[in-house]
Amino acid sequence: MSETTLATHSSDTKNDLVFTGKGGEFFGIWIVNVLLTICTLGIYSAWAKVRTTNYFYGNTKLRGSPFAYTANPISILKGRIIAFLAFLAYTFLGQSSPEFAVFFLLLLALLAPFVIIRSLNFRLQNTEYRGVRFKFQGKTGEAYGIFLGGYLLVMLTLGILFPWWEKRRKEFYVSNIRFGTSEFTCNPEVSFFYKTAGIIFVVFAVLIIGIVFLASLGAGGVKFMTIMIYPIVGILAAFWFSRVTNHIFAVSKLDAVRFKSELETGQLVGLWVGNLILLAVTIGLATPWVMVRNARYRISKTTVLADNLDSFFAEQKDKSSALGEEIGEAFDIDLAI
Amino acid sequence: MNRGIAGLWISGETTRATIAELRVVDKELVVSDRNETVLTRSSPKEIEISARLGEIPRRINFSNGSHFETEENELVDELLRSCGKSSGFLHKLEGKLHFILLAILITVGTGFGFLFVGLPYLAKIVAEQLPMDLLNHASKSTLKTLDHLVFEPSDLTVERRKEISSMIRKTLPQSQNDSFRILFRRGENLGANAFALPDGSIIFTDELVGLLKTDDEIFAVFAHELGHVVQRHSLRQLLQSATIAILSYLVIGEATDGMLEAINALPALLMNSSYSRKFESEADDYAIALLQELDMSPHHLGKALERLSHYHSEEEGIKYLQSHPPTDERILKTRYP
Numbered sequence A: 001m002s003e004t005t006l007a008t009h010s011s012d013t014k015n016d017l018v019f020t021g022k023g024g025e026f027f028g029i030w031i032v033n034v035l036l037t038i039c040t041l042g043i044y045s046a047w048a049k050v051r052t053t054n055y056f057y058g059n060t061k062l063r064g065s066p067f068a069y070t071a072n073p074i075s076i077l078k079g080r081i082i083a084f085l086a087f088l089a090y091t092f093l094g095q096s097s098p099e100f101a102v103f104f105l106l107l108l109a110l111l112a113p114f115v116i117i118r119s120l121n122f123r124l125q126n127t128e129y130r131g132v133r134f135k136f137q138g139k140t141g142e143a144y145g146i147f148l149g150g151y152l153l154v155m156l157t158l159g160i161l162f163p164w165w166e167k168r169r170k171e172f173y174v175s176n177i178r179f180g181t182s183e184f185t186c187n188p189e190v191s192f193f194y195k196t197a198g199i200i201f202v203v204f205a206v207l208i209i210g211i212v213f214l215a216s217l218g219a220g221g222v223k224f225m226t227i228m229i230y231p232i233v234g235i236l237a238a239f240w241f242s243r244v245t246n247h248i249f250a251v252s253k254l255d256a257v258r259f260k261s262e263l264e265t266g267q268l269v270g271l272w273v274g275n276l277i278l279l280a281v282t283i284g285l286a287t288p289w290v291m292v293r294n295a296r297y298r299i300s301k302t303t304v305l306a307d308n309l310d311s312f313f314a315e316q317k318d319k320s321s322a323l324g325e326e327i328g329e330a331f332d333i334d335l336a337i
Numbered sequence B: 001m002n003r004g005i006a007g008l009w010i011s012g013e014t015t016r017a018t019i020a021e022l023r024v025v026d027k028e029l030v031v032s033d034r035n036e037t038v039l040t041r042s043s044p045k046e047i048e049i050s051a052r053l054g055e056i057p058r059r060i061n062f063s064n065g066s067h068f069e070t071e072e073n074e075l076v077d078e079l080l081r082s083c084g085k086s087s088g089f090l091h092k093l094e095g096k097l098h099f100i101l102l103a104i105l106i107t108v109g110t111g112f113g114f115l116f117v118g119l120p121y122l123a124k125i126v127a128e129q130l131p132m133d134l135l136n137h138a139s140k141s142t143l144k145t146l147d148h149l150v151f152e153p154s155d156l157t158v159e160r161r162k163e164i165s166s167m168i169r170k171t172l173p174q175s176q177n178d179s180f181r182i183l184f185r186r187g188e189n190l191g192a193n194a195f196a197l198p199d200g201s202i203i204f205t206d207e208l209v210g211l212l213k214t215d216d217e218i219f220a221v222f223a224h225e226l227g228h229v230v231q232r233h234s235l236r237q238l239l240q241s242a243t244i245a246i247l248s249y250l251v252i253g254e255a256t257d258g259m260l261e262a263i264n265a266l267p268a269l270l271m272n273s274s275y276s277r278k279f280e281s282e283a284d285d286y287a288i289a290l291l292q293e294l295d296m297s298p299h300h301l302g303k304a305l306e307r308l309s310h311y312h313s314e315e316e317g318i319k320y321l322q323s324h325p326p327t328d329e330r331i332l333k334t335r336y337p
Helices: A023-039 A045-058 A073-096 A098-125 A140-156 A162-175 A190-217 A221-250 A265-281 A287-300 A319-330 B073-082 B089-095 B097-129 B136-149 B158-171 B174-178 B206-211 B215-230 B233-252 B258-293 B299-312 B327-335
Strands: A014-016 A060-062 A065-069 A127-129 A132-136 A177-179 A182-186 A252-254 A257-261 A302-305 B005-010 B017-025 B028-033 B038-042 B058-061 B067-070 B181-186 B194-196 B201-205
Touching: A023 A045, A023 A287, A023 B089, A023 B097, A045 A060, A045 A065, A045 A073, A045 A287, A073 A098, A073 B233, A098 A127, A098 A132, A098 A140, A140 A162, A162 A177, A162 A182, A162 A190, A162 A221, A190 A221, A221 A252, A221 A257, A221 A265, A265 A287, A287 A302, B005 B073, B017 B038, B017 B067, B017 B073, B058 B073, B089 B097, B097 B233, B097 B258, B136 B181, B136 B201, B158 B181, B158 B215, B181 B206, B194 B215, B201 B206, B201 B215, B206 B299, B215 B233, B215 B258, B215 B299, B233 B258, B258 B299, B258 B327, B299 B327
Parallel strands: B181 B201
Antiparallel strands: A014 A302, A060 A065, A065 A127, A127 A132, A132 A177, A177 A182, A182 A252, A252 A257, A257 A302, B005 B017, B005 B067, B017 B028, B028 B038, B058 B067, B194 B201
8 A cells, every 4th residue: 555655656557456345345335225125125226336336436446545425315316216206107107008108208398407517417416536526517508419419310310329428428427527626638539339230230230140041041040140139139239349448548538537348358258157057047046246257347347547547627616606505405316227 | 363464554634554564452453553563552442444345445433533544354253252252244254155155146046036026926916006097197198109109090981980989888797887988090110910008998909809709709809908907017017117127226226337237127127028918818717707707708719810921921939038828829719718
């Protein structure tokens, strides 16, 4: 721990993110959460969510210091009650009138950018590292342009703009994060997204043609095809996810701090297959292990490149905006669904 | 306490961490750096110590906005005890092996109990309280969709249709006569079959009418479908699957990352076919009881089921995904009700 205060590092010191959570230890926390959630008919789930997130944040360490999650469970409970009521309304009114179901889904789509902004803000404002808070400063108007406008463009161009849209969304997420008084920047390359999507498209097309050809040879072909489609989609999803994540980390910066993520498709597929087997064999009781496995893999593959992590400043609290903050707090609900 | 607690002190203004030690001096908590310079001090009343959670570092928050973080959880617990506070009730539960085993038993037990007994029971009570016409609109649009996609107009003569309807109405006790209406359609791909919609529409396909040899058999199939209507199976199915969807999100939702999100739907899928089989045998029971009440033999239902099973030359699928119980079992029940 002695290096924490020493500022004399060679340029771009690698700081590995370390995850110290343990499946067995977290199992105890998880099962108590589940039990109390059952006993309170779901109300405790908001407190369980805070305790769980805290466990994962507190076990994620950068230069010996953990991240901290400071959310108020009441805010999460409010968000869950709203989501629950909306779900009930959708289930019942949607059943009795299909027109209402369509109207409801449209309303949900219209609200989505607002909800996304609010919940990103909620999550980041409640994330702290060494006493300095994160913040999300994305504008609601811009979010509407990107999420709804972008979605319409993707639909109108029959998906050709999908890689561009993915790039635009990721850029919007990362470049609007603040850490104290510093801002993240993120400059993804659109050509990278097109290249990755192109590889996926070609591989998928070749495999489908191959399978259809095999199917035309024998009667067992159709069954073979339906069985094969799941692993193929899984592997291609892992390929997309790992490449995009690595790219976004590589093109993001926080002042002089840079990031590196080294996820690998094969390892990710192995992780997912293992998770599926664990969950199936234990009828879901392996959930805590699966969560720890996911976090451990992602975090162990992430590096922070920086000489100095000591000189970020917390934002000064502006006294004149105290009222605005209070109003904001009244709406401070976690709507992450 | 003589030995200090080693950790990091963070001012709350920057991310700079100072290696520090926390000691109790004259009933005050004192944080000092390696040169014995006092960084902050406070009376135990004005500090806030984070609850213990696994082995994640503890945070001791001071009222001036600074905090001290340490991994020495045992020493912090000792400090808390010396101030007369508890180190956290939840943590004690989470760490005790026999409590965890008990929690697993309770969770799995209540889980299964709720899925197979509690939820069906609650759904039945709730369904009985809800207005009778709740799903009428849904029934109309379902019929419209079926007419559009599957059914063709019936080829049966008007006389034959009237004959069947009045046979059923004459056989039934007068009080039941308002709760249904009988419709005829050509089943096309669905072949010989009968359907009940929640608003009381009971649909016979021409193929079924052709297959069944006697009026009594037609009446027996009608009685089965009437069972679905009277016992409000559609509404109960809806209530049950909506509840399971919420529960799977709350319990395993956090473990399903990326591609695995699809498995959130698995519990609902498995349980829905189990519930559906339960409803089918409930409808059989209803039909058997009704036939006996009218001094008719339950054999007619068995005969009809036998003909249907010959007609469809039943492909045995995976038991847990079947929507109906095995026909042998059903026929057996009509012989020994």
